[in-house]
Amino acid sequence: MAALSRIPKTSIKSLSSCISRSFSITKLNSEIDLKVPSFLSHNSLLLRQEPKEGNIQWVFLGCPGVGKGTYASRLSNFLGVPHIATGDLVREELNSSGPLASQLKETVNQGKLVSDEIIISLLSKRLQAGEAKGESGFILDGFPRTIRQAEILEGVTDIDLVVNLKLREEALLAKCLGRRICVECGRNYNIACIDIKGENGNPGIYMDPLPAPPQCAPKLIQRADDTEEVVKERLRIYYEKSQPVEEFYRSRGKLLEFDLPGGIPESWPKLLEALNLDHEDKCSAAA
Numbered sequence: 001m002a003a004l005s006r007i008p009k010t011s012i013k014s015l016s017s018c019i020s021r022s023f024s025i026t027k028l029n030s031e032i033d034l035k036v037p038s039f040l041s042h043n044s045l046l047l048r049q050e051p052k053e054g055n056i057q058w059v060f061l062g063c064p065g066v067g068k069g070t071y072a073s074r075l076s077n078f079l080g081v082p083h084i085a086t087g088d089l090v091r092e093e094l095n096s097s098g099p100l101a102s103q104l105k106e107t108v109n110q111g112k113l114v115s116d117e118i119i120i121s122l123l124s125k126r127l128q129a130g131e132a133k134g135e136s137g138f139i140l141d142g143f144p145r146t147i148r149q150a151e152i153l154e155g156v157t158d159i160d161l162v163v164n165l166k167l168r169e170e171a172l173l174a175k176c177l178g179r180r181i182c183v184e185c186g187r188n189y190n191i192a193c194i195d196i197k198g199e200n201g202n203p204g205i206y207m208d209p210l211p212a213p214p215q216c217a218p219k220l221i222q223r224a225d226d227t228e229e230v231v232k233e234r235l236r237i238y239y240e241k242s243q244p245v246e247e248f249y250r251s252r253g254k255l256l257e258f259d260l261p262g263g264i265p266e267s268w269p270k271l272l273e274a275l276n277l278d279h280e281d282k283c284s285a286a287a
């Protein structure tokens with residue numbers, strides 16, 4: 001795997017506590033002077049983790065429905081690093097009987113972003129649990145989603161690579177509306193068949209549905225936030241709050257833009273190629 005040798009490693013061990021501590025300092029700073037971002041503060045610089053050799057610390061960006069979860073999860077299996085999706089952490093929490101459940105349900109079902117404080121706390125807990133199991137490295141999906149989250153992350157560790165997945169908006173909406181999830185195993189499927197003709201210089205795009213296997217087919221549900229109205233709101237919020245994160249990483253030379261050429265069979269090998277991962281590995285991972 002050619003790409004791996006280039007990737008520096010950071011200990012996840014203290015990253016979780018660093019993120020929470022850095023966040024507390026951000027809060028303190030913002031109470032004192034809103035104009036000073038946390039990562040510039042003297043205190044939070046002291047918390048910064050130095051990279052070690054070998055780990056993968058990647059981030060997946062992209063609009064709702066683009067397939068961040070699908071490709072991040074495939075790469076996580078391929079590379080043997082955990083896939084951490086903050087959307088999954090939020091859904092676990094809102095389905096629990098915890099104190100945040102009803103507040104989260106309301107926010108998510110309106111297509112709004114959860115507060116940075118809650119997201120950082122959920123992410124820190126997930127990283128701590130991973131640390132206890134000896135995990136190292138990560139592929140983050142759905143985080144960072146605001147410039148503030150990106151600054152906090154940048155202040156505590158080195159992200160090696162940020163993959164920005166892109167797809168035409170008509171396809172995004174159709175994919176969200178067609179998404180189905182198995183309540184038992186949590187896998188995502190899609191009943192939509194996307195066939196968008198090329199126009200005004202934009203290439204057409206064709207994506208087959210992704211049918212559920214017989215064991216999942218009777219247990220499919222739709223996410224409550226995958227309605228047309230809420231998806232449109234999620235897209236609006238993405239353009240307003242999350243798209244600036246693309247520029248944040250572009251200006252740091254970390255952003256890899258990837259236009260999805262079609263469905264998984266077409267896109268997966270091309271993504272591996274773009275990531276400079278070897279053909280041999282490609283065949284075994286695609287199996």
Ligand SMILES: Nc1ncnc2c1ncn2[C@@H]1O[C@H](COP(=O)(O)OP(=O)(O)O)[C@@H](O)[C@H]1O
Nearest residue numbers: 064065086087090108112113114119142143145
């Ligand atoms: N980093 C984050 N910051 C704030 N809210 C988040 C974050 N990650 C997930 N969420 C919340 O969880 C919801 C679902 O997230 P996700 O599954 O990643 O959705 P999407 O399909 O829109 O990318 C979001 O609409 C938002 O309410």
